[in-house]
Every structure is written in structure tokens, then in C-alpha cells.
Amino acid sequence: MKSLEKYIGYEIYPYSFKDGNDDGYGDFKGLLSKIDYLYDLGVNLLWICPFYKSPMDDNGYDVSDYYQINETLGTMDEFKQIIHECHSRGMKVMIDFVLNHLSDEHPWFQEAIKDKNSPYHDFFIFKDPVMKDGKKCLPNNWEGFFSESVWTYVEEIDQYYFHIFSKKMPDLNWDNPKLRQEIYKVARFYLDMGVDGFRLDAIAHLAKDVTFSDSELPVNEKGIVLDTAKFSNREELYGYLKEFKEEVLDHYDCITIGEVGGCASCEEALRYVDREKGYITMAFNFDTCWENGAYGDYNKKDKDIKVNVKNMKSLFKKWYDACHENADMPIYWVNHDHPRVMSQYGNVKYHKQSAKMLITTLLFMYGLPFIYQGEEIGMTNVDYEDLDDFKDVSAQNFIRSHKDFVSEEVMLRFLRRTSRINARTPIAWSNGEYAGFSNVEPYVKVVGNYPTINVEDNLKDEDSIYKYYQKAIALRKEISSTIYHGSFELLDKENPYLFMYEKKDEEHCYWVISSFSTKNHRVQLPKEYDVLLANHKVVTRHGELIVHPYDSYVIEVKEN
Numbered sequence: 001m002k003s004l005e006k007y008i009g010y011e012i013y014p015y016s017f018k019d020g021n022d023d024g025y026g027d028f029k030g031l032l033s034k035i036d037y038l039y040d041l042g043v044n045l046l047w048i049c050p051f052y053k054s055p056m057d058d059n060g061y062d063v064s065d066y067y068q069i070n071e072t073l074g075t076m077d078e079f080k081q082i083i084h085e086c087h088s089r090g091m092k093v094m095i096d097f098v099l100n101h102l103s104d105e106h107p108w109f110q111e112a113i114k115d116k117n118s119p120y121h122d123f124f125i126f127k128d129p130v131m132k133d134g135k136k137c138l139p140n141n142w143e144g145f146f147s148e149s150v151w152t153y154v155e156e157i158d159q160y161y162f163h164i165f166s167k168k169m170p171d172l173n174w175d176n177p178k179l180r181q182e183i184y185k186v187a188r189f190y191l192d193m194g195v196d197g198f199r200l201d202a203i204a205h206l207a208k209d210v211t212f213s214d215s216e217l218p219v220n221e222k223g224i225v226l227d228t229a230k231f232s233n234r235e236e237l238y239g240y241l242k243e244f245k246e247e248v249l250d251h252y253d254c255i256t257i258g259e260v261g262g263c264a265s266c267e268e269a270l271r272y273v274d275r276e277k278g279y280i281t282m283a284f285n286f287d288t289c290w291e292n293g294a295y296g297d298y299n300k301k302d303k304d305i306k307v308n309v310k311n312m313k314s315l316f317k318k319w320y321d322a323c324h325e326n327a328d329m330p331i332y333w334v335n336h337d338h339p340r341v342m343s344q345y346g347n348v349k350y351h352k353q354s355a356k357m358l359i360t361t362l363l364f365m366y367g368l369p370f371i372y373q374g375e376e377i378g379m380t381n382v383d384y385e386d387l388d389d390f391k392d393v394s395a396q397n398f399i400r401s402h403k404d405f406v407s408e409e410v411m412l413r414f415l416r417r418t419s420r421i422n423a424r425t426p427i428a429w430s431n432g433e434y435a436g437f438s439n440v441e442p443y444v445k446v447v448g449n450y451p452t453i454n455v456e457d458n459l460k461d462e463d464s465i466y467k468y469y470q471k472a473i474a475l476r477k478e479i480s481s482t483i484y485h486g487s488f489e490l491l492d493k494e495n496p497y498l499f500m501y502e503k504k505d506e507e508h509c510y511w512v513i514s515s516f517s518t519k520n521h522r523v524q525l526p527k528e529y530d531v532l533l534a535n536h537k538v539v540t541r542h543g544e545l546i547v548h549p550y551d552s553y554v555i556e557v558k559e560n
């Protein structure tokens with residue numbers, strides 16, 4: 001995959017995509033039936049989230065056998081068929097590779113907790129209890145990402161094991177060369193099968209502060225604190241990645257995108273992805289994903305939630321400035337770990353208009369765009385009324401650890417805005433029962449608005465969001481050279497309502513004008529221009545464009 005300029009990515013969360021065998025879970029059969037739908041949309045690089053055998057504590061990110069397909073999803077033959085069907089349409093397939101941790105039900109871990117002398121014991125990170133006043137205590141005060149300590153005790157061997165995610169997901173010990181070789185074997189297995197690359201899950205965390213000393217940050221009521229510096233972007237990690245690259249990746253024509261989350265600065269990210277000196281192709285950071293203030297304090301009221309357009313565009317610019325000369329980068333609104341972009345940055349009251357605006361804003365910036373499943377029809381956050389419906393380990397841990405002092409109403413409001421479940425509801429394929437996702441009740445409840453927000457209606461309506469995506473994607477491919485290699489400047493960068501930018505090379509100059517506002521605005525137009533894409537009919541007055549709520553335009557500037 002030498003030049004990435006013509007690729008448009010699309011993330012598939014397979015359990016929620018399409019159920020093909022009526023068990024309530026999405027599966028390969030369902031996915032196979034929708035390859036043409038994806039092809040017609042114009043996307044040509046699929047990122048398929050984990051499909052390995054898994055007890056499903058974290059929807060497949062807890063792998064219990066890398067070499068087997070999870071039963072609910074289908075078979076290895078079906079997976080090969082997906083690769084084949086995609087390749088025969090010129091589409092690439094990138095798979096999610098979970099390599100920071102695996103499931104506690106994986107045989108390696110089962111061996112490790114039986115016997116301290118097992119060779120598998122050193123595949124994981126174990127520590128003896130710290131004795132305080134004759135009592136066994138946690139080895140340190142670190143908190144993981146899912147609202148609990150990173151340590152869980154195993155009685156049989158009288159030791160704690162380390163996990164930055166759920167307690168059913170022990171971290172692997174990358175310091176152990178034998179473990180690393182096992183991971184490389186898995187990578188070769190799938191590359192030899194024909195996959196085109198990996199999204200490398202939680203890659204920033206492979207190396208930990210091996211002193212395991214307490215964090216100096218203030219601890220919470222449980223005496224623990226999330227101090228990501230203790231297990232993110234640490235020096236040893238770059239050595240591991242260098243080895244992975246030299247031993248495996250360099251021998252294949254593949255793409256690798258590491259999830260570095262909100263834990264890497266531009267400088268750190270470049271160490272991963274620099275074209276000359278880096279180890280992987282690109283990094284997913286989440287800097288632009290949180291710009292509506294919904295996170296942090298769960299007591300926030302609806303009126304406190306406001307999109308910070310100014311900050312958001314400056315963050316896109318910051319990453320562009322850092323990367324464009326030295327590295328490729330992905331661009332995206334959100335993924336399976338975030339709320340829906342429609343509810344986050346769009347406006348459900350301007351549903352069609354804001355969904356179209358969002359894709360226009362994204363697509364013409366530098367980088368490889370990723371669409372998250374369901375964005376192409378403007379799917380929204382959940383409308384759940386019951387905390388039990390938030391079937392996600394991180395949401396349930398949050399509920400468990402807050403229920404004694406936070407009201408149900410406040411938790412519901414917070415989770416409806418921020419929970420990962422928002423992204424994981426079944427795709428609404430039609431207005432039929434269970435949104436046409438399945439013929440039986442799905443494993444996660446559908447969003448109540450599927451009678452109006454669904455694929456079937458989108459395919460029938462020439463003015464639909466899906467049809468607009470098709471046009472926008474086709475245009476992006478057509479002018480990709482300027483988009484990829486031209487300059488990128490924010491226009492009117494202090495404007496808190498409009499996200500406007502210019503892409504320019506020696507031959508072409510394009511402006512993208514997008515409104516994140518419910519009011520009308522005016523923008524001075526160039527002397528001569530062509531409108532290439534618009535989600536509203538063009539209205540001008542005295543040389544100014546009238547920008548209605550959530551309007552978006554791509555224009556080619558002929559003379560300014």
C-alpha cells in the first residue's frame with residue numbers, strides 16, 4: 001500500500017454490524033451480505049474489530065485464542081471469504097490486533113496462574129502482595145482505564161497480576177522475548193492469509209514503568225489513581241516496535257495503525273510513525289474526539305455541553321502541522337469507543353444537514369479518513385432508560401463504582417452522552433423489527449429512532465445522508481492529490497461557529513466551509529469559483545455566501 005491517498009477507511013464492529021444467522025449477534029455471514037453496500041458507498045479499506053475466540057468480557061478485545069474465530073461470528077473459511085470478496089472489489093482489509101493483553105481464559109494465562117515456575121508465568125506481569133500491618137495489599141496505587149485497580153489477586157500462587165483494562169484482560173509481558181515471538185507468529189499467520197494490515201490495539205501501553213512505584217498524583221476514594229504516564233509511550237516500547245517491524249512488518253506490504261489514544265503528544269506519536277525513522281504507518285490519537293465538554297464531571301447539565309469548534313479545528317491543524325511532512329495520519333471523528341458523532345458534534349434537530357456537514361468537514365483534510373459504521377446514515381446516541389441496557393464492561397464498572405453516591409438519573413444522563421455503547425448499537429438496516437439487524441432480540445438494544453434513521457430509507461432517498469456520502473467520497477478520491485499533498489490553512493480560525501479551511505497546491509485551491517451553528521452566517525466568496533459539493537442550495541448576496549445552520553460547501557477557488 002504505497003500511496004494511501006485514494007483510500008477511504010471504514011470501521012466495522014462486527015458484533016453490531018449485521019446478524020446473518022439470527023442469534024442476535026452480528027457475524028461474518030451478515031458482513032458478507034453487506035460488502036456491496038460498503039463498496040457502493042465508496043470505502044476501500046475496512047478495519048474489522050476483533051473476531052478472535054473470546055469470552056466477550058470486552059466484546060472480543062479479550063482474546064482467548066488468536067487462531068480461532070469466535071463462534072458467534074462464524075468460521076475461518078468465512079473470514080477468508082471476506083478477504084477474497086473485498087480483494088476482488090479492490091478493497092483492503094485491516095484487522096484489529098490485540099497485543100497488549102488477552103483474556104484470562106487464554107490457555108497461557110491459565111497455565112501462568114497454576115504455577116509460578118511455568119514458562120507462561122513470565123508471559124504476564126505478576127507481583128507479590130505488599131504487606132502492611134500484617135495485611136496483604138495491592139502492589140501499588142495505579143488505577144486502570146476501567147475504573148478499577150490494575151491489580152487482581154490470584155490465591156493459588158499468592159500473587160497479583162497486572163491489567164490496565166478489565167480484570168479479565170491480563171496485560172502481556174512484552175519484556176519477555178518468548179512472548180514477543182508468539183505475538184509475531186500470530187501477525188505472520190494473518191498476513192500470510194492475506195490481510196492487508198493491522199489496527200494495533202492499545203499499542204501505547206506495551207511497556208510499563210517497571211519500577212512499579214506509586215503514582216504521585218492524588219488518589220481517589222479507593223486509594224488509586226489513573227496515571228497513564230506509568231504505562232504509556234515508555235522508552236522500551238520503541239525497541240519492541242522496532243523488532244516487530246524488522247522481524248515481521250518489513251516482510252509484507254501492509255499498513256499498521258497504532259492506537260495511541262489520548263496518551264501521546266505529537267512528538268511522541270511521530271516517534272511511532274515518522275516515515276523514515278518510525279515503526280508503524282500511522283497513529284490514532286483521540287485529541288479531536290472530546291471537544292464538546294461531555295466528559296469529566298458527570299454532573300454536567302445539558303446546557304454545559306457545547307461543541308468547541310475553535311479548539312477542535314486548532315487540534316486538527318496541530319496534528320496536520322506535526323505530521324504532513326513526515327508521516328501519514330488517519331482522520332476520523334470517533335470510533336467504537338466513543339459516542340456517536342451525530343450526537344457529539346452534529347445536531348439531531350438538523351439531522352440530515354449536520355450529518356452531511358460532518359463528513360464534508362472531515363473528508364477534505366489531509367490524512368486517511370475513517371468512517372465509523374452507521375455514520376453514513378447519521379446514527380445517534382442511545383435513548384436507554386435503564387442502566388442495565390448499557391451492556392459494556394467499562395459502563396458497568398462505572399455504574400458499580402458510582403452507584404452509592406450518584407443518582408441513577410445522573411448516571412443515565414452521563415452514560416447516554418459518553419458511553420461506548422452509543423457506538424455499539426446494532427446498525428439500523430430498516431424500519432422493521434429490531435431495525436432489520438436481526439430477526440431476534442439483539443445482544444445490545446437498538447436505538448429507538450430506527451423507524452426514521454435506517455439504511456433502507458437512505459437508499460431510497462436521493463437526498464439522503466448515504467447518497468451524499470457517496471458523492472463526497474467520490475469527490476475526495478477525484479481531488480485526492482491536492483488534499484493529500486497540498487497545503488492546509490484554517491480560514492477565519494478564531495470563528496467559533498464556522499470550520500473553514502483551504503487546501504491548495506500549484507494547480508488547485510479548494511475551500512471547505514462548514515457551519516456548526518444553528519444561526520445564519522455570511523462568508524465572503526472569492527471572485528470566481530465553482531461549487532463542487534454542497535448540502536444546501538447556494539444562496540449569495542453581494543458576493544457573500546449565506547451559510548445556513550449546519551451548511552457545508554466545497555468550492556474550487558478560480559480567482560480570489
Ligand code: GLC
Nearest residue numbers: 058061098165201202336337
Ligand atoms: C482499545 C479498544 C477498546 C478496548 C481496549 C482494550 O482501547 O479500542 O475497545 O476496550 O482497547 O482492548
